[in-house]
Structures are given as C-alpha cells and as structure tokens.
Amino acid sequence: MAAPRVPLGWILAGAGCLAVGGTVGTLVVGGLVWYATTRGEGSGAPDPNRKPRANKFTGTVRDERGQPIRLPGANVRVMIEGVAERSAERVSYQPAVDRAGHFQVQLVAGNYHPPRAQVEIAFGGQRFILELHPVQPNASDRPSRPGILQDFVWKLTGERALYAGAASPKNHTHWYGASVHVSRSLYRNDLKRPTGPLAAGTRFVFSLTPQGPRVDGSPATVVRFERTWTGSELDNELLNDIPLAQYVLTGVQVGADGQRPLVFETSYAKFEPQQAITFAANIGTPQVPILSFDAQ
Numbered sequence: 001m002a003a004p005r006v007p008l009g010w011i012l013a014g015a016g017c018l019a020v021g022g023t024v025g026t027l028v029v030g031g032l033v034w035y036a037t038t039r040g041e042g043s044g045a046p047d048p049n050r051k052p053r054a055n056k057f058t059g060t061v062r063d064e065r066g067q068p069i070r071l072p073g074a075n076v077r078v079m080i081e082g083v084a085e086r087s088a089e090r091v092s093y094q095p096a097v098d099r100a101g102h103f104q105v106q107l108v109a110g111n112y113h114p115p116r117a118q119v120e121i122a123f124g125g126q127r128f129i130l131e132l133h134p135v136q137p138n139a140s141d142r143p144s145r146p147g148i149l150q151d152f153v154w155k156l157t158g159e160r161a162l163y164a165g166a167a168s169p170k171n172h173t174h175w176y177g178a179s180v181h182v183s184r185s186l187y188r189n190d191l192k193r194p195t196g197p198l199a200a201g202t203r204f205v206f207s208l209t210p211q212g213p214r215v216d217g218s219p220a221t222v223v224r225f226e227r228t229w230t231g232s233e234l235d236n237e238l239l240n241d242i243p244l245a246q247y248v249l250t251g252v253q254v255g256a257d258g259q260r261p262l263v264f265e266t267s268y269a270k271f272e273p274q275q276a277i278t279f280a281a282n283i284g285t286p287q288v289p290i291l292s293f294d295a296q
Contacts, residue, residue, distance in 0.1 A: 055107050055147065056105065058104040058148070059103055060103070060151045060152070061101045061103070061117060061132065062152075062153050063154045064153060064218075068097075068101035069097075069119060069154060073121060074121045076097045076118075077120070078094065079115060080093050080112055082107075082110045083110050085109040086109065111142070111143050112143070112148060114134070114138045117152040118131050119132060121215060123244065124278055129283050130215075130244075131176070131285075132152040132153065132155075133152060133176065135150075135151040135152065135153055136149065138161065139161075156214060156215070156218075156244060157242075158175070160173075160174055160176055170236055170240075171238075171240075172238060172240060172288050173285060175240055177241035177242045177243055178244050178279045179288050181238055182239060183237050183291075183292055184234065188271070188294060189265070189269035190269045198255075202253060202254070203226060204252070204254070205226050206225045206262075207249070208223040208224070209222050209247060209250070211276075212246055214243045220243060220245040220247075223243070223247070249264065249277050249291070261273055262293045262295055264291055264293045273296070277289060
C-alpha cells in the first residue's frame with residue numbers, strides 16, 4: 001500500500017525528502033516511513049491553555065529560562081514514531097523547530113510511542129547530544145486522533161524523566177547533569193607508600209569552581225558536595241548532577257585534627273591541589289571522569 005501524504009508543513013532536511021505540489025514526499029528507510037515538513041516561524045511564549053489538535057503532533061522546546069534554544073550551532077531535534085492505523089506501517093516524523101521554539105506536524109492516523117527531543121551542541125571542543133525533558137506526562141503510547149501535545153525543556157540538572165522519583169545519587173545515568181567519580185587513593189605512587197587508615201566519619205568537601213558559562217550560555221556557579229568516610233570507602237563516590245560546564249576541582253578533608261587540603265592524582269605519580277574537569281562527549285549524558293585523591 002502506498003504511504004499516505006501529509007499537508008505541507010515544515011521542511012525536514014535529508015536525502016530523499018521531496019516536497020511536491022503542496023504535499024510532502026515520503027522516504028522509507030529500514031521499514032520506517034519518514035515524512036518531511038516545511039519550517040514555520042511562530043513567535044511568543046506557549047499558551048498555557050493550548051489543547052491538542054486532532055491528528056497533529058504539536059509542542060514547544062525551551063531552555064530552563066523559558067527561552068527558545070538559539071545558541072550558535074545548536075541543533076534541536078524532535079522525534080515521534082508509531083504505527084499507522086490503516087497500513088500498519090511504522091512511521092516516523094522529525095518536525096523542524098522554528099525560531100520561537102514551536103513545532104507541529106500532521107500525523108497519519110495511528111498509535112504513537114512517547115516522543116523524544118534532544119539538542120546537539122558544540123562545547124569545550126566537543127560535540128554533545130543531550131536529552132531534553134518532557135514537560136507533560138510522556139510514559140505511554142498515545143493515539144493520534146485527539147492530537148498529541150508535548151513540550152520539552154532543556155534541563156541541565158535534575159532527575160531524567162525515565163527515573164523520576166527513583167533516581168539514585170550513585171548512578172550517573174539517572175541525571176541530566178554530569179558526574180565525577182572520586183575515590184580515596186589507598187597508595188601514593190609519588191611517595192611509594194600506602195595512605196594508611198582513616199577514621200570513620202571523616203568528612204570530605206569537594207568544590208567545583210566554574211571556568212566559564214554553562215553549556216546553555218547561562219552563568220555557572222560553584223558546586224559543592226560533602227561525602228563521609230565509612231571506614232573503608234566514601235558513602236558515595238559519585239559527585240552527581242553537575243551542570244555541564246568546565247570546572248576546577250578542589251577539596252578538603254575535615255576530621256578531628258582539623259582540615260587538610262586534598263591533592264588529586266592528575267597523572268601517574270603526580271598529585272596536585274586542583275584538577276581541571278572537562279567532560280567528554282557522550283550520547284545522553286557526558287562521560288564520567290574518574291579521579292583519585294588524598295589529603296596533604
């Protein structure tokens with residue numbers, strides 16, 4: 001059965017997508033029928049009283065300040081996939097997002113999986129692909145007939161939607177922010193000796209001082225974590241949910257004998273009082289730097 005056409009809306013750049021005579025061409029790739037639409041240029045903030053529109057996928061994409069994502073080089077993608085009602089074909093749409101952060105596309109009647117959105121952006125000499133947070137509930141399939149309304153926001157911190165209410169501070173994949181793994185060194189390669197025992201209850205305070213703005217261009221601030229020594233390890237070795245930026249890490253050990261600054265193994269057998277933190281790109285969440293430390 002021929003794949004149905006949809007009215008001309010916003011254009012999706014890509015090989016094989018051809019708009020002809022007010023309708024849009026289709027492209028079948030890996031069993032998915034792709035529909036390309038033209039770009040619109042709406043304006044203004046989203047109306048909180050908006051309603052879904054029959055057989056349309058509509059919504060907005062904003063940053064945490066409520067503004068459209070207009071950073072140079074940022075590429076915002078919104079995706080929805082499902083199964084067409086009449087043809088039983090798998091269908092997929094990627095509506096373009098206009099400068100005001102709006103998107104819409106006509107849907108073939110069918111049942112659709114939860115839509116997704118992401119922003120791809122260069123930062124710190126690398127290119128990140130970061131997941132966007134769904135504003136409305138987005139955990140189950142939905143029919144197209146009443147319409148599908150879904151807004152997204154670019155959150156730099158907080159629980160990812162998939163783990164809402166159950167995110168673990170010890171699992172970096174549960175958070176929108178970046179993470180750093182820290183562990184107390186049991187052997188000083190520079191001094192050629194073990195570090196020795198440490199009293200349970202000893203506290204460690206880690207400070208991440210930003211060296212520039214966050215990935216979304218907003219001002220970055222110092223991020224601090226406190227961890228406690230259990231007698232054999234830290235109660236949590238993950239410094240989790242850090243807004244993506246470039247930082248310098250420092251720290252202090254706080255015990256019965258007072259405070260002692262920390263040193264970090266910046267390279268083999270070289271311990272220094274601070275460590276530059278530059279997160280590496282990854283799909284979904286940044287890669288996790290792994291660091292060893294000791295007290296001076």
